Amino acid sequence: TLSIVGALILGQAAVQAGFISNSMIIIVAVTAIASFAIPYYNMSIVARLFRYLILMAGAYIGLFGILIVSMIILFHLCSLRSFSEPYFAPFAPFRFKSQRDNILVLPPGGISNPVKEQSKGE
Numbered sequence: 001t002l003s004i005v006g007a008l009i010l011g012q013a014a015v016q017a018g019f020i021s022n023s024m025i026i027i028v029a030v031t032a033i034a035s036f037a038i039p040y041y042n043m044s045i046v047a048r049l050f051r052y053l054i055l056m057a058g059a060y061i062g063l064f065g066i067l068i069v070s071m072i073i074l075f076h077l078c079s080l081r082s083f084s085e086p087y088f089a090p091f092a093p094f095r096f097k098s099q100r101d102n103i104l105v106l107p108p109g110g111i112s113n114p115v116k117e118q119s120k121g122e
Helices: 002-017 022-037 041-061 063-079 096-103 114-121
Strands: none
Touching: 002 022, 022 041, 041 063
C-alpha cells in the first residue's frame, strides 16, 4: 500500500506541475491494475512492452497516438495464425455462421457446428 500512496502523491505532483494530464494518470493506473490479470510471466513481459509503446505514443501524440498504436497491434494480431487457424478466429475472418453461437447462447438443439458443416461441403 505504500507504493500506491507514493504513486498517488507523485502523480498529483506531476499533474500540478503540468508534466502530464489527469487522463494519463488514469490510463497508467488502469494498465497497471490490468497487468495483474495476466497469469503467465512471458505474456506479462509482452503486455508490459505494449503498455510502454502505447504510453510513449500517448505522451507524444496524445489520444491519436494511443489509437494508432492500438490499431497497429490489433492488425498484427489479426494477421497471426496459430495451428493454421487465424489467431482471432472466428471474429477476425468474419463468418456469419460462426458468429451465431458467440453472441447468443442457444439451447442444445439450436447450436450450430460450423466445423462439421464446412467439412460436409468439402
